[in-house]
Amino acid sequence: MFKSLREKIGTWFKKEVVEDIVEKDKKVKVEAKKKVKDEKGKAKKEKIKKADKEEKIEKKKEESKTIGKIKGKVEEEENGGAVDAEEKLAEDFEEIKEEFEPEEKEGFFGRLKKKLSAGVLTQEQFDDVFEELEMVLLENNVALEVVDKIHDSLSEDLVNISVKKSEIEKTVLESLRESVLGILKEGEDLVKMLEKRLGTYVVLFFGINGSGKTTSVAKFASMLKVRGISCVLVAADTFRAASIEQLSEHAEKVGVPIVKGSYGADPASVVFDGINYAKKNKIKVVLIDTAGRMYTHGNLMREMEKIVRVAKPDLKIFVGESITGNDGIEQARAFNESVGLDGIILTKADVDEKAGTILSVSLVTGKPIYYLGVGQSYNDLKVFKKEDVLKGLGLD
Numbered sequence: 192m193f194k195s196l197r198e199k200i201g202t203w204f205k206k207e208v209v210e211d212i213v214e215k216d217k218k219v220k221v222e223a224k225k226k227v228k229d230e231k232g233k234a235k236k237e238k239i240k241k242a243d244k245e246e247k248i249e250k251k252k253e254e255s256k257t258i259g260k261i262k263g264k265v266e267e268e269e270n271g272g273a274v275d276a277e278e279k280l281a282e283d284f285e286e287i288k289e290e291f292e293p294e295e296k297e298g299f300f301g302r303l304k305k306k307l308s309a310g311v312l313t314q315e316q317f318d319d320v321f322e323e324l325e326m327v328l329l330e331n332n333v334a335l336e337v338v339d340k341i342h343d344s345l346s347e348d349l350v351n352i353s354v355k356k357s358e359i360e361k362t363v364l365e366s367l368r369e370s371v372l373g374i375l376k377e378g379e380d381l382v383k384m385l386e387k388r389l390g391t392y393v394v395l396f397f398g399i400n401g402s403g404k405t406t407s408v409a410k411f412a413s414m415l416k417v418r419g420i421s422c423v424l425v426a427a428d429t430f431r432a433a434s435i436e437q438l439s440e441h442a443e444k445v446g447v448p449i450v451k452g453s454y455g456a457d458p459a460s461v462v463f464d465g466i467n468y469a470k471k472n473k474i475k476v477v478l479i480d481t482a483g484r485m486y487t488h489g490n491l492m493r494e495m496e497k498i499v500r501v502a503k504p505d506l507k508i509f510v511g512e513s514i515t516g517n518d519g520i521e522q523a524r525a526f527n528e529s530v531g532l533d534g535i536i537l538t539k540a541d542v543d544e545k546a547g548t549i550l551s552v553s554l555v556t557g558k559p560i561y562y563l564g565v566g567q568s569y570n571d572l573k574v575f576k577k578e579d580v581l582k583g584l585g586l587d
Contacts, residue, residue: 311350311351311352311353311354312349312350312351312352312354313350313351314346314350314351317345317346317349317350318346321342321345321346324341325338325342328341328547331547332547332548332551333547333550333551334520334547334550334551334554334555336551336554336555337374337547337550337551337554340370340373340374340554341367341370341374344366344369344370344373345363345366345367345370348362348363348365348366349362349363349366364586367586368581368586371550371577371580371581371586372577372581374550374553374554375549375550375553375560375577375580376553376557376558376559376560377559377560377575377576377577378534378535378559378560378561378575379559380574381411381506381561382414382415382418382420385415385420385475385476386418386420388475391466391469391470391474391475391476391477392475392476392477392505392506393466393476393477393479393502393503393504393505393506394411394476394477394478394479394504394505394506394507394508395479395481395498395499395502395504395506395507395508396408396478396479396480396481396508396510397481397495397507397508397509397510397526397530397532398483398509398510398511398522398526399483399511399522400431400483401483401512402483402510402511402512402519402522402538403510403512403538403539403564404480404481404483404510405428405434405437405438405441405480406441406538406564406567407510407536407538407562407564407572408424408438408441408478408480409424409438409441409442409444409445409569410564410569410570410571410572411478411562411572412424412441412442412445412447412478413445413569413570414569414572415476416445416446416447420475420476421447421473421474421475421476422447422474422475422476422477422478423447423448423449423450423465423468423469423472423474423476423477423478424438424441424442424447424448424449424450424478424480425449425450425451425461425462425464425465425466425477425478425479425480426438426439426449426450426451426452426461426480427458427459427461427462427465427479427480427481427482427498428458428480428481428482428483429452429453429454429455429456429457429458429461429482430454430458430482431482431483432454434480434482435451435452435454438451438480439451444569445569448468448472448474450464450465450468452464458481458482458494458497458498459494459497459498459500459501459502462479462498462501462502463501463502465477465479466502479498479502479504481494481495481498482494492525492529492530495526495529495530496529496530499530499531506533506534507530507531507532507533507534508532508533508534508535508536508561509522509523509526509527509532509534509535509536509556509558510535510536510537510538511523511535511536511537511538511548511552512537512538512539512548513537513538513539513540513548513549513563514539514548519537519548519552520548520551520552520555523535523552523555523556523558524555524556527556527557527558532556532558533558534558534559534560534561535552535553535556535558535559535560535561536560536561536562536563536564536572537549537552537560537562537563537564537575538563538564539564540563540564540565540573541564541565541566541571549563549580550580559575560575561574561575562574562575563575
Protein backbone atom coordinates (compact mmCIF):
# COMPACT_ATOMS: atom_id res chain seq x y z
CA MET A 192 0.00 0.00 0.00
CA PHE A 193 2.76 2.47 0.94
CA LYS A 194 4.92 1.43 -2.02
CA SER A 195 3.20 3.89 -4.36
CA LEU A 196 3.30 6.54 -1.65
CA ARG A 197 7.02 5.97 -1.12
CA GLU A 198 7.68 6.19 -4.85
CA LYS A 199 6.08 9.60 -4.83
CA ILE A 200 8.31 10.74 -1.97
CA GLY A 201 11.41 10.77 -4.17
CA THR A 202 9.65 13.00 -6.68
CA TRP A 203 8.17 15.25 -4.05
CA PHE A 204 11.50 15.97 -2.37
CA LYS A 205 13.25 16.80 -5.65
CA LYS A 206 10.73 19.53 -6.47
CA GLU A 207 11.65 23.08 -5.60
CA VAL A 208 8.94 25.08 -3.90
CA VAL A 209 7.46 27.36 -6.57
CA GLU A 210 5.91 30.61 -5.40
CA ASP A 211 2.52 31.40 -6.86
CA ILE A 212 2.60 34.46 -9.11
CA VAL A 213 -0.99 35.09 -8.13
CA GLU A 214 -0.04 35.18 -4.44
CA LYS A 215 2.24 38.19 -5.07
CA ASP A 216 -0.83 40.36 -5.52
CA LYS A 217 -3.66 38.54 -3.84
CA LYS A 218 -3.99 35.34 -1.79
CA VAL A 219 -7.06 33.26 -2.34
CA LYS A 220 -7.71 30.30 -0.18
CA VAL A 221 -10.85 28.23 -0.38
CA GLU A 222 -10.74 25.06 1.64
CA ALA A 223 -12.84 22.17 0.46
CA LYS A 224 -13.17 19.32 2.84
CA LYS A 225 -15.50 16.45 3.13
CA LYS A 226 -15.08 14.08 6.05
CA VAL A 227 -15.37 10.45 4.99
CA LYS A 228 -17.56 8.58 7.39
CA ASP A 229 -20.95 6.81 7.41
CA GLU A 230 -23.08 5.50 10.29
CA LYS A 231 -21.22 2.18 10.37
CA GLY A 232 -17.84 3.83 10.40
CA LYS A 233 -17.07 2.77 6.83
CA ALA A 234 -14.72 5.00 4.98
CA LYS A 235 -16.18 6.49 1.82
CA LYS A 236 -13.60 7.32 -0.77
CA GLU A 237 -14.01 10.81 -2.15
CA LYS A 238 -11.30 13.02 -3.53
CA ILE A 239 -10.84 16.40 -1.92
CA LYS A 240 -11.78 19.10 -4.40
CA LYS A 241 -9.01 21.47 -5.22
CA ALA A 242 -11.35 24.45 -5.49
CA ASP A 243 -8.71 27.01 -4.52
CA LYS A 244 -6.30 26.00 -7.30
CA GLU A 245 -9.04 25.89 -9.91
CA GLU A 246 -10.24 29.32 -8.90
CA LYS A 247 -6.71 30.73 -9.14
CA ILE A 248 -6.18 29.19 -12.57
CA GLU A 249 -9.48 30.53 -13.85
CA LYS A 250 -8.67 34.01 -12.56
CA LYS A 251 -5.22 33.92 -14.08
CA LYS A 252 -6.68 32.63 -17.31
CA GLU A 253 -8.94 35.68 -17.48
CA GLU A 254 -5.98 37.94 -16.71
CA SER A 255 -3.97 36.25 -19.44
CA LYS A 256 -6.83 36.64 -21.86
CA THR A 257 -6.91 40.38 -21.24
CA ILE A 258 -3.11 40.66 -21.43
CA GLY A 259 -3.08 38.58 -24.61
CA LYS A 260 -5.61 40.83 -26.28
CA ILE A 261 -3.69 43.95 -25.29
CA LYS A 262 -0.40 42.50 -26.54
CA GLY A 263 -2.09 41.42 -29.69
CA LYS A 264 -3.35 44.91 -30.43
CA VAL A 265 0.03 46.49 -29.62
CA GLU A 266 1.90 44.09 -31.88
CA GLU A 267 -0.70 44.49 -34.57
CA GLU A 268 -0.24 48.25 -34.51
CA GLU A 269 3.59 48.07 -34.37
CA ASN A 270 4.03 45.37 -37.00
CA GLY A 271 1.14 46.23 -39.17
CA GLY A 272 0.03 42.64 -39.11
CA ALA A 273 -2.55 40.62 -37.21
CA VAL A 274 -1.44 38.69 -34.14
CA ASP A 275 -3.40 35.67 -32.99
CA ALA A 276 -4.46 36.69 -29.48
CA GLU A 277 -5.96 33.24 -28.86
CA GLU A 278 -2.61 31.59 -29.60
CA LYS A 279 -0.96 33.98 -27.16
CA LEU A 280 -3.57 33.12 -24.61
CA ALA A 281 -2.87 29.40 -25.01
CA GLU A 282 0.87 29.96 -24.50
CA ASP A 283 0.29 32.12 -21.43
CA PHE A 284 -2.13 29.59 -19.96
CA GLU A 285 0.38 26.72 -20.37
CA GLU A 286 2.97 28.77 -18.47
CA ILE A 287 0.50 29.44 -15.68
CA LYS A 288 -0.50 25.77 -15.55
CA GLU A 289 3.13 24.71 -15.12
CA GLU A 290 3.48 27.06 -12.18
CA PHE A 291 0.57 25.40 -10.41
CA GLU A 292 1.55 21.81 -11.14
CA PRO A 293 4.49 21.59 -8.70
CA GLU A 294 2.15 22.49 -5.83
CA GLU A 295 0.00 19.46 -6.62
CA LYS A 296 2.97 17.13 -7.16
CA GLU A 297 4.56 18.11 -3.84
CA GLY A 298 1.95 16.02 -2.07
CA PHE A 299 1.94 15.23 1.65
CA PHE A 300 5.70 15.31 2.26
CA GLY A 301 6.35 18.38 0.13
CA ARG A 302 3.60 20.38 1.81
CA LEU A 303 4.79 19.19 5.21
CA LYS A 304 8.30 20.34 4.37
CA LYS A 305 6.98 23.76 3.35
CA LYS A 306 5.01 24.10 6.60
CA LEU A 307 8.09 23.26 8.68
CA SER A 308 10.16 25.92 6.98
CA ALA A 309 8.64 28.46 9.34
CA GLY A 310 9.62 26.49 12.45
CA VAL A 311 7.68 23.94 14.47
CA LEU A 312 4.48 22.47 13.04
CA THR A 313 1.18 23.42 14.68
CA GLN A 314 -1.69 20.97 15.06
CA GLU A 315 -3.78 22.96 12.61
CA GLN A 316 -1.03 22.91 9.99
CA PHE A 317 -0.49 19.16 10.45
CA ASP A 318 -4.22 18.38 10.15
CA ASP A 319 -4.30 20.38 6.94
CA VAL A 320 -1.46 18.45 5.23
CA PHE A 321 -2.53 15.06 6.69
CA GLU A 322 -5.69 15.11 4.57
CA GLU A 323 -3.74 13.93 1.53
CA LEU A 324 -2.19 10.97 3.35
CA GLU A 325 -5.61 10.20 4.84
CA MET A 326 -7.08 9.85 1.36
CA VAL A 327 -4.24 7.53 0.29
CA LEU A 328 -4.94 5.31 3.29
CA LEU A 329 -8.71 5.26 2.81
CA GLU A 330 -8.38 4.49 -0.89
CA ASN A 331 -6.23 1.50 0.07
CA ASN A 332 -8.96 -0.07 2.25
CA VAL A 333 -7.54 1.07 5.56
CA ALA A 334 -10.29 1.31 8.19
CA LEU A 335 -11.10 4.75 9.56
CA GLU A 336 -10.03 3.64 13.05
CA VAL A 337 -6.58 2.82 11.70
CA VAL A 338 -6.35 6.14 9.85
CA ASP A 339 -7.15 7.94 13.10
CA LYS A 340 -4.49 5.94 14.94
CA ILE A 341 -1.86 6.76 12.32
CA HIS A 342 -2.94 10.41 12.47
CA ASP A 343 -2.48 10.47 16.25
CA SER A 344 0.89 8.74 16.05
CA LEU A 345 2.27 11.09 13.40
CA SER A 346 0.81 14.07 15.21
CA GLU A 347 2.57 13.06 18.42
CA ASP A 348 5.90 12.73 16.59
CA LEU A 349 5.66 15.94 14.54
CA VAL A 350 3.40 18.57 16.12
CA ASN A 351 5.13 21.24 18.22
CA ILE A 352 8.46 19.45 17.79
CA SER A 353 11.35 20.97 15.91
CA VAL A 354 12.26 18.76 12.93
CA LYS A 355 14.91 19.66 10.35
CA LYS A 356 13.61 19.91 6.81
CA SER A 357 16.21 17.38 5.70
CA GLU A 358 14.91 14.92 8.32
CA ILE A 359 11.19 15.13 7.48
CA GLU A 360 11.05 12.06 5.23
CA LYS A 361 13.02 9.93 7.68
CA THR A 362 11.00 11.11 10.68
CA VAL A 363 7.61 10.53 9.03
CA LEU A 364 8.54 7.07 7.68
CA GLU A 365 9.87 6.00 11.08
CA SER A 366 6.65 7.18 12.67
CA LEU A 367 4.61 5.26 10.07
CA ARG A 368 6.63 2.10 10.76
CA GLU A 369 6.03 2.41 14.48
CA SER A 370 2.32 3.02 13.89
CA VAL A 371 2.02 -0.09 11.69
CA LEU A 372 3.96 -2.23 14.17
CA GLY A 373 1.72 -1.00 16.96
CA ILE A 374 -1.45 -1.81 15.01
CA LEU A 375 -0.49 -5.31 13.85
CA LYS A 376 -0.79 -8.18 16.31
CA GLU A 377 1.09 -11.44 15.93
CA GLY A 378 -0.34 -14.69 17.26
CA GLU A 379 1.76 -17.37 18.90
CA ASP A 380 3.01 -20.32 16.84
CA LEU A 381 0.00 -22.64 17.17
CA VAL A 382 1.86 -25.76 16.03
CA LYS A 383 4.57 -25.30 18.65
CA MET A 384 1.92 -24.64 21.27
CA LEU A 385 -0.04 -27.78 20.31
CA GLU A 386 3.08 -29.93 20.49
CA LYS A 387 3.23 -29.18 24.21
CA ARG A 388 -0.50 -29.49 24.92
CA LEU A 389 -2.07 -32.49 26.62
CA GLY A 390 -5.61 -33.74 25.92
CA THR A 391 -7.94 -32.84 23.07
CA TYR A 392 -7.72 -29.31 21.65
CA VAL A 393 -10.72 -27.92 19.74
CA VAL A 394 -10.32 -25.26 17.03
CA LEU A 395 -13.40 -23.64 15.45
CA PHE A 396 -13.16 -21.84 12.10
CA PHE A 397 -15.55 -19.04 11.00
CA GLY A 398 -15.87 -17.09 7.74
CA ILE A 399 -18.19 -16.56 4.80
CA ASN A 400 -18.31 -18.73 1.68
CA GLY A 401 -15.54 -18.07 -0.79
CA SER A 402 -13.11 -16.72 1.79
CA GLY A 403 -10.90 -19.80 1.68
CA LYS A 404 -12.06 -21.09 5.07
CA THR A 405 -12.36 -24.79 4.16
CA THR A 406 -9.03 -24.77 2.32
CA SER A 407 -7.38 -23.05 5.29
CA VAL A 408 -8.71 -25.79 7.59
CA ALA A 409 -7.12 -28.38 5.28
CA LYS A 410 -3.83 -26.43 5.14
CA PHE A 411 -3.69 -26.30 8.92
CA ALA A 412 -4.44 -30.05 9.13
CA SER A 413 -1.57 -30.70 6.71
CA MET A 414 0.75 -28.55 8.81
CA LEU A 415 -0.16 -30.53 11.92
CA LYS A 416 0.34 -33.87 10.21
CA VAL A 417 3.80 -32.86 8.95
CA ARG A 418 4.74 -32.07 12.55
CA GLY A 419 3.37 -35.39 13.79
CA ILE A 420 0.29 -33.96 15.54
CA SER A 421 -2.88 -36.04 15.07
CA CYS A 422 -6.09 -34.25 14.04
CA VAL A 423 -9.61 -34.88 12.77
CA LEU A 424 -11.71 -32.69 10.49
CA VAL A 425 -15.35 -32.04 11.36
CA ALA A 426 -17.75 -31.07 8.56
CA ALA A 427 -20.14 -28.82 10.47
CA ASP A 428 -21.28 -26.97 7.36
CA THR A 429 -24.46 -28.91 6.64
CA PHE A 430 -26.01 -26.01 4.73
CA ARG A 431 -23.94 -25.34 1.60
CA ALA A 432 -24.22 -27.81 -1.26
CA ALA A 433 -21.05 -29.91 -1.76
CA SER A 434 -19.41 -28.51 1.37
CA ILE A 435 -19.17 -31.95 2.99
CA GLU A 436 -17.72 -33.47 -0.19
CA GLN A 437 -15.20 -30.65 -0.46
CA LEU A 438 -13.89 -31.17 3.08
CA SER A 439 -13.93 -34.97 2.59
CA GLU A 440 -11.74 -34.58 -0.49
CA HIS A 441 -9.28 -32.46 1.48
CA ALA A 442 -9.24 -35.03 4.31
CA GLU A 443 -8.38 -37.78 1.85
CA LYS A 444 -5.60 -35.80 0.19
CA VAL A 445 -4.06 -34.73 3.48
CA GLY A 446 -4.54 -38.19 4.99
CA VAL A 447 -6.54 -37.36 8.10
CA PRO A 448 -9.92 -38.69 9.34
CA ILE A 449 -13.17 -36.74 8.99
CA VAL A 450 -16.43 -36.77 10.93
CA LYS A 451 -19.48 -35.69 8.94
CA GLY A 452 -23.25 -35.82 9.01
CA SER A 453 -25.88 -35.33 6.35
CA TYR A 454 -27.08 -32.13 4.73
CA GLY A 455 -29.70 -30.43 6.83
CA ALA A 456 -28.47 -32.07 10.05
CA ASP A 457 -27.90 -30.00 13.17
CA PRO A 458 -24.30 -28.72 12.90
CA ALA A 459 -23.92 -28.71 16.68
CA SER A 460 -24.67 -32.46 16.81
CA VAL A 461 -21.99 -33.12 14.15
CA VAL A 462 -19.53 -31.11 16.23
CA PHE A 463 -20.48 -33.09 19.34
CA ASP A 464 -19.83 -36.37 17.49
CA GLY A 465 -16.51 -35.10 16.16
CA ILE A 466 -15.19 -34.14 19.58
CA ASN A 467 -16.26 -37.49 21.05
CA TYR A 468 -14.55 -39.30 18.16
CA ALA A 469 -11.30 -37.43 18.89
CA LYS A 470 -11.40 -38.22 22.60
CA LYS A 471 -12.23 -41.89 22.00
CA ASN A 472 -9.39 -42.30 19.50
CA LYS A 473 -6.93 -40.12 21.44
CA ILE A 474 -6.68 -37.58 18.61
CA LYS A 475 -5.03 -34.39 19.75
CA VAL A 476 -6.70 -31.67 17.65
CA VAL A 477 -10.27 -31.23 16.37
CA LEU A 478 -10.63 -28.83 13.41
CA ILE A 479 -14.23 -27.72 12.86
CA ASP A 480 -15.34 -26.22 9.53
CA THR A 481 -18.56 -24.22 9.96
CA ALA A 482 -21.16 -22.80 7.55
CA GLY A 483 -20.31 -19.65 5.66
CA ARG A 484 -23.48 -17.80 4.80
CA MET A 485 -23.35 -14.01 4.81
CA TYR A 486 -22.30 -12.64 8.19
CA THR A 487 -25.45 -10.46 8.23
CA HIS A 488 -27.62 -13.60 8.23
CA GLY A 489 -29.27 -13.82 11.67
CA ASN A 490 -29.77 -17.59 11.54
CA LEU A 491 -26.08 -18.14 10.82
CA MET A 492 -25.00 -16.18 13.86
CA ARG A 493 -27.43 -18.04 16.12
CA GLU A 494 -26.12 -21.31 14.66
CA MET A 495 -22.55 -20.24 15.43
CA GLU A 496 -23.49 -19.36 18.99
CA LYS A 497 -25.02 -22.82 19.49
CA ILE A 498 -21.93 -24.54 18.08
CA VAL A 499 -19.73 -22.53 20.45
CA ARG A 500 -21.86 -23.59 23.44
CA VAL A 501 -21.63 -27.27 22.45
CA ALA A 502 -17.99 -27.37 21.32
CA LYS A 503 -16.53 -25.12 24.03
CA PRO A 504 -13.61 -24.49 21.66
CA ASP A 505 -10.12 -23.72 22.88
CA LEU A 506 -9.59 -21.47 19.88
CA LYS A 507 -11.97 -19.56 17.58
CA ILE A 508 -10.43 -18.39 14.32
CA PHE A 509 -11.91 -16.06 11.73
CA VAL A 510 -10.86 -16.70 8.12
CA GLY A 511 -11.26 -13.81 5.70
CA GLU A 512 -9.84 -12.55 2.41
CA SER A 513 -7.19 -9.87 2.67
CA ILE A 514 -8.37 -8.38 -0.64
CA THR A 515 -11.99 -7.70 0.38
CA GLY A 516 -11.12 -4.44 2.12
CA ASN A 517 -13.76 -2.90 4.35
CA ASP A 518 -16.16 -5.80 3.84
CA GLY A 519 -13.61 -8.22 5.30
CA ILE A 520 -13.11 -5.88 8.24
CA GLU A 521 -16.86 -5.74 8.88
CA GLN A 522 -17.09 -9.55 8.67
CA ALA A 523 -14.41 -9.95 11.35
CA ARG A 524 -16.08 -7.31 13.50
CA ALA A 525 -19.49 -9.02 13.22
CA PHE A 526 -18.20 -12.50 14.09
CA ASN A 527 -16.17 -11.09 16.97
CA GLU A 528 -19.17 -9.30 18.43
CA SER A 529 -21.40 -12.35 18.03
CA VAL A 530 -19.24 -15.30 19.09
CA GLY A 531 -15.93 -13.79 20.12
CA LEU A 532 -12.73 -14.49 18.18
CA ASP A 533 -9.30 -15.52 19.40
CA GLY A 534 -7.39 -14.99 16.19
CA ILE A 535 -7.41 -14.49 12.43
CA ILE A 536 -6.23 -16.13 9.22
CA LEU A 537 -6.18 -13.91 6.13
CA THR A 538 -6.18 -15.62 2.74
CA LYS A 539 -5.01 -14.41 -0.69
CA ALA A 540 -2.30 -12.31 0.93
CA ASP A 541 -0.07 -13.09 -2.05
CA VAL A 542 -2.30 -11.04 -4.35
CA ASP A 543 -3.06 -8.27 -1.88
CA GLU A 544 -1.54 -5.05 -3.22
CA LYS A 545 -3.18 -2.68 -0.77
CA ALA A 546 -2.75 -4.45 2.60
CA GLY A 547 -5.50 -2.30 4.13
CA THR A 548 -7.35 -5.32 5.54
CA ILE A 549 -4.20 -6.74 7.12
CA LEU A 550 -3.61 -3.39 8.80
CA SER A 551 -7.19 -2.93 9.91
CA VAL A 552 -8.59 -6.29 10.97
CA SER A 553 -6.41 -6.67 14.07
CA LEU A 554 -7.22 -3.18 15.30
CA VAL A 555 -11.01 -3.44 14.91
CA THR A 556 -11.14 -6.87 16.62
CA GLY A 557 -8.22 -6.51 19.00
CA LYS A 558 -7.15 -10.04 17.98
CA PRO A 559 -3.87 -11.36 16.53
CA ILE A 560 -3.29 -12.66 13.02
CA TYR A 561 -1.97 -16.23 13.10
CA TYR A 562 -1.43 -17.08 9.45
CA LEU A 563 -1.53 -15.66 5.94
CA GLY A 564 -2.69 -17.76 3.00
CA VAL A 565 -0.16 -17.18 0.22
CA GLY A 566 -1.09 -19.77 -2.41
CA GLN A 567 -3.20 -22.79 -3.35
CA SER A 568 -1.06 -25.70 -2.13
CA TYR A 569 -1.28 -27.23 1.35
CA ASN A 570 2.12 -25.72 2.19
CA ASP A 571 0.94 -22.18 1.47
CA LEU A 572 -0.04 -21.19 5.01
CA LYS A 573 2.56 -18.81 6.34
CA VAL A 574 3.07 -17.82 9.98
CA PHE A 575 2.24 -14.11 10.26
CA LYS A 576 5.17 -11.81 11.04
CA LYS A 577 4.97 -8.04 11.33
CA GLU A 578 8.30 -7.56 9.57
CA ASP A 579 7.02 -9.33 6.46
CA VAL A 580 4.12 -6.90 6.25
CA LEU A 581 6.49 -3.94 6.56
CA LYS A 582 8.33 -5.27 3.52
CA GLY A 583 5.08 -5.64 1.61
CA LEU A 584 4.11 -2.08 2.50
CA GLY A 585 7.47 -0.70 1.42
CA LEU A 586 8.30 0.42 4.97
CA ASP A 587 11.18 -1.96 5.73
